Amino acid sequence: MxxxxxxxxxxxxxxxxxxxxxxxxxxxxxxxxxxxxxxxxxxxxxxxxxxxxxxxxxxxxxxxxxxxxxxxxxxxxxxxxxxxxxxxxxxxxxxxxxxxxxxxxxxxxxxxxxxxxxxxxxxxxxxxxxxxxxxxxxxxxxxxxxNSISVSEHVVMMILSLVRNYIPSYQWVIKGGWNIADCVQRSYDLEGMDVGTVAAGRIGLAVLRRLKAFDVKLHYTDRYRLSPEIEKELNLTFHTDVESMVKVCDVVTINCPLHPETEHMFDDRMIAKMKRGAYIINTARGKICDRDAIARALESGQLAGYAGDVWFPQPAPQNHIWRTMPHHGMTPHVSGxxxxxxxxxxxxxxxxxxxxxxxxxxxxxxxxxxxxxxxxxxxxxxxxxxxxxxxxxxxxxxxxxx
Structure with a gap:
């Protein structure tokens, strides 16, 4: 037994x-x-x-x-x-x-x-x-x-929620308001943006496939390069490392596993290489990002938004800084x-x-x-x-x- x-x-x-x-x-x-x-x-x-x-x-x-x-x-x-x-x-x-x-x-x-x-x-x-x-x-x-496809759907939802400023707009409805200017002052179209994924495995590739319909410019980096056929099909730009990719992207989605090589990959140094006003979506693992570096970047405006459903540790303490930092779209770990x-x-x-x-x-x-x-x-x-x-x-x- x-x-x-x-x-x-x-x-x-x-x-x-x-x-x-x-x-x-x-x-x-x-x-x-x-x-x-x-x-x-x-x-x-x-x-x-x-x-x-x-x-x-x-x-x-x-x-x-x-x-x-x-x-x-x-x-x-x-x-x-x-x-x-x-x-x-x-x-x-x-x-x-x-x-x-x-x-x-x-x-x-x-x-x-x-x-x-x-x-x-x-x-x-x-x-x-x-x-x-x-x-x-x-x-x-x-x-x-x-649950790979489940997570990829969540990623696309969060990208749109951040870029279109959905959550604050919804909150104005709950408050009984009709504050159009407040809603749209941080709202943009995803169309034409450069979007890249850190890792293009099952989840990352599924995200790329779903984003193709939005007429964005797609980028990826991975330890294993995709086939020429897939790159052509999705019009992908391959980057040999994360640093070179994040420099050109308006939106970065993290879809790699957490292990010692990826722990705290997105720290102050990495975030400083990104475009000012870029967005990060992390449904991979919370510890891939430096908790305090993310909060600092949102406060300074280096990042326009951060969303995800992964934290470290899990469950996150009630006063985890990601619960109260500005311009976030965090959920409990529910995507998968x-x-x-x-x-x-x-x-x-x-x-x-x-x-x-x-x-x-x-x-x-x-x-x-x-x-x-x-x-x-x-x-x-x-x-x-x-x-x-x-x-x-x-x-x-x-x-x-x-």
């Missing part, structure tokens, strides 16, 4: 939903590029349900308990007295989400001698010290592509956990568990660490090392301290 510890975000403050805004979500059979969606033997949920919160349990309880395994579900993940810490000693498998991450540090690996598998229900395993996972022989897997995406990453989590329990290979595209080294998607996207330092600030979310 295995003990499975599942860390999920809290239920809605109004209670777990008994009905939903829509009766169904579209059925998608393959992702762009041909990768099939998760293929578990079966599922115990209906697509479109809230699966990512504590009561949703990723739809796993019936499956796991039918096999004799123990499932523990909690949202209490931060600090030495958390439920997560108390359950580590005899846990075999940990499941977490990027939106409410269970930070797996060297110290926590040391407290979990039975731990053999860490699953990210979604995409992005930077909340795990990958070097420590390698050291302790823990397999790390995530459900690649499950739409109800549509939850159906896919919950099914993918079950597929990984089925393979693990049955001794079948986990898909290569799901693997991050395996057999003591980076593997699959991990070898393609990550570097070894630890990007979790500073995670302890997440304990201050409920207290409001900093």
């Amino acid at each position: 295995a003990k499975v510890l599942c860390v999920l975000y809290d239920d809605p403050v109004t209670g777990y939903p008994q009905s939903y805004a829509r009766d169904s979500v579209p059925i998608i059979k393959t992702y762009p590029g041909g990768q099939t969606l998760p293929t578990p033997r079966s599922i115990d949920f209906k697509a479109g349900q809230l699966l990512g919160s504590v009561s949703g349990e990723l739809g796993l309880r019936k499956f796991l308990e039918s096999l004799g395994h123990q499932l523990v579900v909690t949202s209490d993940k931060d600090g030495p007295n958390s439920r997560l810490e108390k359950e580590l000693a005899d846990t075999d498998i940990i499941i977490s989400q990027p939106f409410w991450p269970a930070y797996l540090t060297e110290e926590r690996f040391a407290k979990a001698p039975k731990l053999k598998l860490a699953i990210t229900a979604g995409i992005g395993s930077d909340h795990i010290d990958l070097q420590a996972a390698i050291k302790h022989g823990v397999t790390v897997a995530e459900v690649s592509y499950s 956990t739409s109800l549509s995406a939850q159906a896919r990453y919950a099914a993918g989590t079950r597929e990984i568990l089925e393979c693990w329990f049955e001794g079948r290979p986990i898909r290569e595209e799901y693997l991050i660490v395996d057999k003591g080294h980076l593997a699959g998607a991990g070898a393609h996207s990550y570097s070894t090392g630890n990007a979790t330092s500073g995670w302890e600030e997440a304990t201050k979310f409920r207290t409001g301290t900093r």
Whole structure:
């Protein structure tokens, strides 16, 4: 029997939903590029349900308990007295989400001698010290592509929200006003702007494809150059490094993984290379940007706007400066956990568990660490090392301290 510890975000403050805004979500059979969606033997949920919160349990309880395994579900993940810490000693498998991450540090690996598998229900395993996972022989897997398109849609929404000054305009309606001049004094057309993505993997490329229709000039930088056919199709300009790209862009969207090479990439020095009045959209990971450098750039006017749904740590303390800095469009980390995406990453989590329990290979595209080294998607996207330092600030979310 295995003990499975599942860390999920809290239920809605109004209670777990008994009905939903829509009766169904579209059925998608393959992702762009041909990768099939998760293929578990079966599922115990209906697509479109809230699966990512504590009561949703990723739809796993019936499956796991039918096999004799123990499932523990909690949202209490931060600090030495958390439920997560108390359950580590005899846990075999940990499941977490990027939106409410269970930070797996060297110290926590040391407290979990039975731990053999860490699953990210979604995409992005930077909340795990990958070097420590390698050291302790823990397999790390995530459900690649499950919410890539979800995130790319969020990116386009945030670009338009910033450039067109949507959020302040909406707020004037709520206040009962009709303040046209106040609304449009920071509103521009996206048409004709130069837009670039840091990384053009599944999310970055999907963003570029969606932006092509807006008649913008598209740029990208990536460690792996796209094919000449794709560059021609989208009329892309390739840059060999981030610095050369940001100098020419009005909008920069960050779509790369967080690892030691990308941590604090957008600091004072990098932001100073950007056009005055440029925008940054970050749905990748909060720690890719220097928190205080972003706030300073918005205060000075070097940046016209910053939007994203990723913070560090997560959840962010109540007085995190990104909550109150000017000209921002921040949301909690929600871009990849739409109800549509939850159906896919919950099914993918079950597929990984089925393979693990049955001794079948986990898909290569799901693997991050395996057999003591980076593997699959991990070898393609990550570097070894630890990007979790500073995670302890997440304990201050409920207290409001900093």
